[in-house]
Amino acid sequence: MSTLDPLGVPGAPLETLNAALSGAQTLNLNGGRLLLVTDWQGHRPLARYGAVLLPASGEPLVLTATFGPRFGPTGAQALAELVTWAQEQGLVLRETVLSPSAFMQVLEEPDHEEIRHLVAASNPTDPGIYTWPDVRAEQEDQDGWDD
Numbered sequence: 723m724s725t726l727d728p729l730g731v732p733g734a735p736l737e738t739l740n741a742a743l744s745g746a747q748t749l750n751l752n753g754g755r756l757l758l759v760t761d762w763q764g765h766r767p768l769a770r771y772g773a774v775l776l777p778a779s780g781e782p783l784v785l786t787a788t789f790g791p792r793f794g795p796t797g798a799q800a801l802a803e804l805v806t807w808a809q810e811q812g813l814v815l816r817e818t819v820l821s822p823s824a825f826m827q828v829l830e831e832p833d834h835e836e837i838r839h840l841v842a843a844s845n846p847t848d849p850g851i852y853t854w855p856d857v858r859a860e861q862e863d864q865d866g867w868d869d
Contacts, residue, residue: 727784750779754777755815756773756775757773758771759828759840773785785829787826805852815849818844
């Protein structure tokens with residue numbers, strides 16, 4: 723099986739976002755999907771996200787796991803911007819939850835078969851979960867630490 727090369731810089735949400743937006747410029751996004759992949763369900767303040775951009779035709783674009791509140795306010799901001807961009811492009815938004823070990827394996831060395839499994843296991847998701855500032859701020863405050 724051929725392995726896909728993930729795009730992005732580990733631990734650098736904004737750099738990964740910029741690389742994704744640049745890489746997507748050459749793709750035909752009509753009828754495409756953005757699949758968010760996370761390692762936590764029900765604990766969004768702790769979640770980290772990777773993503774798979776699935777154009778209607780052509781190779782998927784896999785983004786490293788550098789998005790989400792796990793990477794601080796910058797990670798939450800990059801996730802919100804990615805989702806907003808996907809909405810502007812008319813992409814269908816979906817989410818898949820994996821165990822932490824499967825999460826890293828799939829996003830570090832993805833192959834086409836794993837991508838097909840991610841798509842099959844994905845569910846529709848509400849963009850507001852990722853983009854509403856008041857929800858993100860509320861999630862940041864639930865970390866249990868005194869600020």
